[in-house]
Amino acid sequence: MTATTQPAPAPPPARPALDLRPAPGAAPVGRMLAGQTRMELTLNLRHGESVLLTLLIPVGLLVFFSAVDVLPADGRDAVDFLVPGVLALAVMSTAFTGQAIATGFERRYGVLKRLGATPLPRWVLLAGKTLAVLAIMLIQAVLLCAVGLALGWDPRLPGVAAGIGWLLLLVVLGTAAFSGLGLLMAGTLRAEATLAAANGVYLLLLLVGGVVFPLTELPGWLRAVAEVLPTAALSKGLRSVLADGVGPGVGPVVVLACWAVAAVGLAARFFRWE
Amino acid sequence: MSQTQAVEVVDLVKTYGQTRAVAGMSFGVATGTVTALLGPNGAGKTTTVEICEGFRRPDAGTVRVLGLDPVADGAALRPRVGVMLQSGGMYPGARAHEMLRLVAAHHASPLDPDLLLERVGLLGSAARTPFRRLSGGQQQRLSLAMAIVGRPELVFLDEPTAGLDVRARHDTWDLIEELRASGVTVVLTTHAMDEAERLADHVVIVNRGRVVAAGSPAELTKGGADGELRFRAPSGLDLSQLLAALPPGAQASERAGGHYVVRGTIDPPFLAAVTAWCAGNGVLPSDLRVEQRSLEDVFVELTGSELAP
Numbered sequence: 001m002t003a004t005t006q007p008a009p010a011p012p013p014a015r016p017a018l019d020l021r022p023a024p025g026a027a028p029v030g031r032m033l034a035g036q037t038r039m040e041l042t043l044n045l046r047h048g049e050s051v052l053l054t055l056l057i058p059v060g061l062l063v064f065f066s067a068v069d070v071l072p073a074d075g076r077d078a079v080d081f082l083v084p085g086v087l088a089l090a091v092m093s094t095a096f097t098g099q100a101i102a103t104g105f106e107r108r109y110g111v112l113k114r115l116g117a118t119p120l121p122r123w124v125l126l127a128g129k130t131l132a133v134l135a136i137m138l139i140q141a142v143l144l145c146a147v148g149l150a151l152g153w154d155p156r157l158p159g160v161a162a163g164i165g166w167l168l169l170l171v172v173l174g175t176a177a178f179s180g181l182g183l184l185m186a187g188t189l190r191a192e193a194t195l196a197a198a199n200g201v202y203l204l205l206l207l208v209g210g211v212v213f214p215l216t217e218l219p220g221w222l223r224a225v226a227e228v229l230p231t232a233a234l235s236k237g238l239r240s241v242l243a244d245g246v247g248p249g250v251g252p253v254v255v256l257a258c259w260a261v262a263a264v265g266l267a268a269r270f271f272r273w274e
Numbered sequence: 275m276s277q278t279q280a281v282e283v284v285d286l287v288k289t290y291g292q293t294r295a296v297a298g299m300s301f302g303v304a305t306g307t308v309t310a311l312l313g314p315n316g317a318g319k320t321t322t323v324e325i326c327e328g329f330r331r332p333d334a335g336t337v338r339v340l341g342l343d344p345v346a347d348g349a350a351l352r353p354r355v356g357v358m359l360q361s362g363g364m365y366p367g368a369r370a371h372e373m374l375r376l377v378a379a380h381h382a383s384p385l386d387p388d389l390l391l392e393r394v395g396l397l398g399s400a401a402r403t404p405f406r407r408l409s410g411g412q413q414q415r416l417s418l419a420m421a422i423v424g425r426p427e428l429v430f431l432d433e434p435t436a437g438l439d440v441r442a443r444h445d446t447w448d449l450i451e452e453l454r455a456s457g458v459t460v461v462l463t464t465h466a467m468d469e470a471e472r473l474a475d476h477v478v479i480v481n482r483g484r485v486v487a488a489g490s491p492a493e494l495t496k497g498g499a500d501g502e503l504r505f506r507a508p509s510g511l512d513l514s515q516l517l518a519a520l521p522p523g524a525q526a527s528e529r530a531g532g533h534y535v536v537r538g539t540i541d542p543p544f545l546a547a548v549t550a551w552c553a554g555n556g557v558l559p560s561d562l563r564v565e566q567r568s569l570e571d572v573f574v575e576l577t578g579s580e581l582a583p
Contacts, residue, residue: 020456022427024354025382035379114363118380
C-alpha cells in the first residue's frame with residue numbers, strides 16, 4: 001500500500017525561465033507609437049490635476065457663465081458665445097498647460113533621457129504626445145458640445161463641409177502653436193518654473209483670450225495686445241465658424257499660423273532633453 | 275563579423291567647468307564578459323558609462339561601442355544596448371508593469387514583461403504601484419528589468435545593487451551571472467568590492483577620473499604585496515626555528531596571548547613549513563587562517579584612500 005507514504009516535499013519554487021540570449025532589434029514604428037500614445041493617455045487621465053484642468057474647469061466655466069448670464073455677450077445667447085471660447089480654452093489647457101507641466105516633470109525625472117536610450121525615435125515620442133493631446137481634445141470637444149447643446153447652444157455652421165474644414169484648420173494650427181509653446185517652456189525651464197509659468201499664462205490667456213467675455217470689453221491697448229495672442233485668435237476664429245456661420249477670416253488664421261511656426265521652430269531649436 | 279571588444283575607451287577626457295570628471299581613461303571590455311568599473315563616488319564611473327551610452331560627448335579621446343560611435347551611430351546602437359541609469363528615468367505616475375511594457379514595446383523581440391517582473395520580484399501589488407511609491411530597492415529592480423527587457427547584447431548597469439537588501443542583491447547577482455551565461459556582455463559600476471570580486475571577469479579600478487589598475491580579480495589581488503598567515507598557539511614558541519624553515523624574507527611575530535602572525539609569499543610549501551614547525555613543537559595551532567589581499571587592499575594601496583561609499 002502507498003497510503004502511508006509521505007507526500008514528496010514540494011520542489012523549490014522554480015524561477016521563471018527567461019531566455020536572456022541576445023535578440024536585439026527595434027520594434028516597428030507603429031507598435032512604438034501605440035505604446036507611447038497609450039502611456040501618455042493613461043497618465044493624463046489618471047492624474048486628478050490634469051482632469052481638473054482639461055475637463056472640469058472648461059465644463060464648469062461653460063455651465064457657470066451660461067447659467068449666471070452676467071457676461072455681456074454681444075447680443076447673442078451667452079451659451080452661443082461661450083461654447084467656441086471654451087473650446088479654444090480646452091485646446092490651450094491640453095496642448096499648452098497640461099503638456100508643458102507633464103513634459104517638464106518628465107524631463108526633470110529623467111524619463112526623456114531614459115526613453116532616449118531605447119530604440120524609440122524622438123519624433124515618435126513627440127508624435128505619441130501629439131496623438132494623446134488630440135485624443136483628449138476630442139473627448140473635451142464631445143463633452144463640451146454635449147453640455148452646450150443641453151444648455152441650449154444653437155450652432156450655426158457655414159455648411160457642414162466648410163464648417164468642419166475650418167474647424168480642423170483652426171484646431172490643428174492652435175494645437176501646433178500651443179504644443180510648441182508648451183514644449184518650449186518644458187524643454188528650457190526647470191520643472192517648478194514650468195509649473196508656475198504654465199498656470200500663470202493659462203490664467204492670463206483665459207482672461208484676455210476672448211474665452212468668457214469679448215475682447216471689446218477690454219481697454220483699447222490691452223485689446224490690441226490680446227488680438228495677436230493665440231487664444232484670442234483661436235476663440236475668435238471658432239466663434240466665427242460656430243456662432244456666426246462664416247469663415248474665420250484672414251486675421252485669426254494668420255495669427256495662429258505665425259504662432260505655430262514660431263513656437264514649433266523655437267521648441268525644435270531650444271528643447272533640451274535632459 | 276566577429277567583434278572581440280564590445281567596448282573600447284581610449285584616452286577619454288570629460289570636463290565639467292573646472293572639474294575633470296574623466297582625465298584620460300582607457301580600458302576595454304571583451305565581448306561576453308562582465309566588466310566592473312570599481313571606484314569611490316566621484317571617480318568618474320557614471321560619466322564614463324554615460325558617454326558610452328551616448329548621453330554625453332567626450333571632450334577628447336575615442337569611445338567605440340560594438341564597433342560604433344555612441345553619438346553618431348546612436349540609432350543603430352540603441353536597439354542593441356540596454357541601459358540602467360543610476361536613478362530616475364520613469365514616469366512618476368506610471369505603474370511598474372506599465373513602464374516595463376512600454377520599453378518592451380520599443381523592441382523587436384522583448385522578454386515577456388510579466389515573467390521578467392516575477393524574476394526581479396515585482397509581480398503582484400508592486401507591479402501595480404506607481405513608480406514614485408515603490409521603495410528604492412524596487413525602483414532599482416524595475417530599472418534593471420527595463421535594461422534587459424529588449425534582449426540586448428550589451429548592457430550598462432550603473433550601480434545595479436545600490437540600495438538593495440542582501441536578498442535582492444544576491445538575486446541581482448544571479449541575474450547578472452545568467453546574463454553572462456546567455457552571452458550578454460555586461461558593464462557595471464560599483465563601489466562594492468565584494469560585488470566586483472564576485473561578478474567581474476575584469477575589474478577596472480578607477481579613481482579621480484583615471485584607471486589606476488585593471489585585470490581579473492585574481493590578477494589584481496595576487497601581485498605585489500605578501501599574504502598573511504595567522505594562528506593561535508601557546509605563547510613563547512621559538513620563532514627562530516620557524517624563520518629558518520621559511521623562504522628568505524618571511525617574517526614571524528607573536529602578538530599578545532599566543533596570537534602568531536607570519537608574513538610572506540604564502541604558497542602551499544610555505545603553509546606546510548609552518549604546520550611542520552608546529553608539529554615539531556608538539557603544538558596544534560587553532561584559528562589558522564591564510565589572509566589574502568582583497569580588492570579593497572589593492573584599492574587602498576593604489577590610491578591611499580578608503581573606498582567607503
